[in-house]
Amino acid sequence: MKDRDRVAGRIAALRDRINEANYRYYVLDAPTISDAEYDRLLRELQDLEAGHPDLITPDSPTQRVGEKPLAAFGAVRHALPMTSMDNAFTEDELRDWDARVRKGLGREADVAYTAEPKFDGVSVSLRYERGLLAVAGTRGDGLTGEDITANVRTIKAVPLRLHGAGWPEVLEVRGEVVIPKKDFERLNEEQLKRGEKIFANPRNAAAGSLRQLDPRVTAGRPLNFFPWGLGQVSEPIGARYSQAVARMKDWGFRISDYFRVVHGTDECLSYYREILATRNVLPFEVDGVVYKVDELAARDRLGFTARAPRWAVAHKFPAQEENTVVEDILASVGRTGVITPVAVLRPVQVSGVTVTHATLHNEDELRRKDVRIGDTVIVRRAGDVIPEVVGVVKEKRPAGTRLWHMPAKCPVCGSDVLREPEAAAHRCMGGLYCPAQRVGAILHFAARSAMDIEGLGDKLVEQLVQKEMVKTVADVYRLDKAGLVALERMGEKSAQNLLERIEASKATTLARFLYALGIPQVGEATAQQLAEHFGTLDALMDASVEEIDAVPNIGESMAADIHAFFHEKHNREVVGKLRAAGVHWPKVERRAKAALPLAGKTFVLTGSLAAMSREDAKKRLQDLGAKVAASVSKKTDCVVVGEDPGSKADKARELGIAVLDEPAFLKLLGEER
Incomplete structure (x- = not known):
């Protein structure tokens, strides 16, 4: 018992120290321990909790790393609606809003407003019960949002347990999840290295990160959180919102450095001009500023319209x-x-x-x-x-305007251009050869999960491409010490280490090699499936679209991309050079095809199912050996129809394809209800 008490005490001390380090690093921007020390403390805590799982608590820092993937998001009913906000686009519109506020309050004097940037991110609500984070939800329709608690727990700027003391029994903090501009740029660079789609802007990246079914993906994203309001609060935490903000800061939330109290429209406009003038150098994307009546009792008197609070307005920046x-x-x-x-x-x-x-x-x-x-x-x-x-x-529009058409051949390398089925993107299929793709292709090829060539990073690859020392990934294996040493920041020792890593990478696996090639839509799991299904690279390279399409979990779109990649002459030449350079792998043991009940059958899903999500239904069918396609064709064996089906159900009936409603589908899965 004494030993257990000692472990429990050490775990508590580690949690306190790590939580404090997170708070100082992510909220105060004032770190107190080194990264190495932080990692050591976290590893010690993980080891102790692994040996004593009964001592793990929801507020432990180890619970931020993300647990197993979710089947789907649940629903969160907001105790108080998350309303939208009225906008002001001109000074006159702002003055009109201020006049309505003063009239509603029966005041002539200037009103005190809080002012803060309008972050361009994703609005979420955090519900704390007895100081512990209980539920996190998206705005949704304002009344009901999605339960994203598992993902929000991974955001280090969100306290799992409130700091200090004096917090109410129930506290709902509402705010914006955002990604800093610099972190967004790095995130897109990492996406490129992995050969994955880049994000359009920080807001889209934040939204996509929060809607990951696997919290471990969210944990790897550089998300921040800034409070901008309150939902349900079981007891008052201040007469003014600015007082509530000060208390939220004490409880562990990161407050914007630009949060301020202003008085009247003149100070509002001065604040607006200040933020507008600096918007391009702010660390986060903003699209305006927000003013809110500071006095909470005054907010209650002003109330709401059908869609927005009368006591707040977003002063939007002009469209550029x-x-x-x-x-x-x-x-x-x-x-x-x-x-x-x-x-x-x-x-x-x-x-x-x-x-x-x-x-x-x-x-x-x-x-x-x-x-x-x-x-x-x-x-x-x-x-x-x-x-x-x-x-x-x-x-x-003048007479004689000309329409533009996507070229059939890549304007850079002359390879075929292929449109991805059911997607808007056109892609050059000369991925291993095209000069425009060189840097991205080489970085992906050298990645840890691909050929694992440590030391072949961004700056070096850019130099190699710029100096035309590497034109395709095969040229990596032709690098020599003299050429490397002549590059910036490359000494003899570094050059030698890199050459040794390049040599070591020649011994790989077929799955890693396939992933390293950067074939569109082929990730690590798909590369493994292809390797196990075909057994040899030659068999895959010579396979037809239909033969590739027959691989479990590979649809028509992916099969077409794989086939096009290997039937592009330039890519085959590069693959040949890689093999000639000595890249090799052991013989692959082909996976035995299990006698699954739906093996060889192709299903299509349409409409929504009450018993499970579409993704869950797809997985259940694949587990039974079926292939799940995105569209109905003569190759389709069965179409599963849920509520509000689309045209796929009509097409199935036209083609005489079997159609299953939800009860029949559940019976097929052995889940009659």
């Missing part, structure tokens, strides 16, 4: 837009091979910057907006985000 002419449209090849139409513009000043090019995102978006060469268009620029064409000024 101008009109100009599209002089040409070019196909730009990105580092992952995705081809983006880019408008070449008549130079125009937007927010003090001369803009000459703007993205059109993809061919579908270009068609939707009906952008043509010669059109007058609206161009938007926000901060450091790439300018985009918002729309066409049709009234100014």
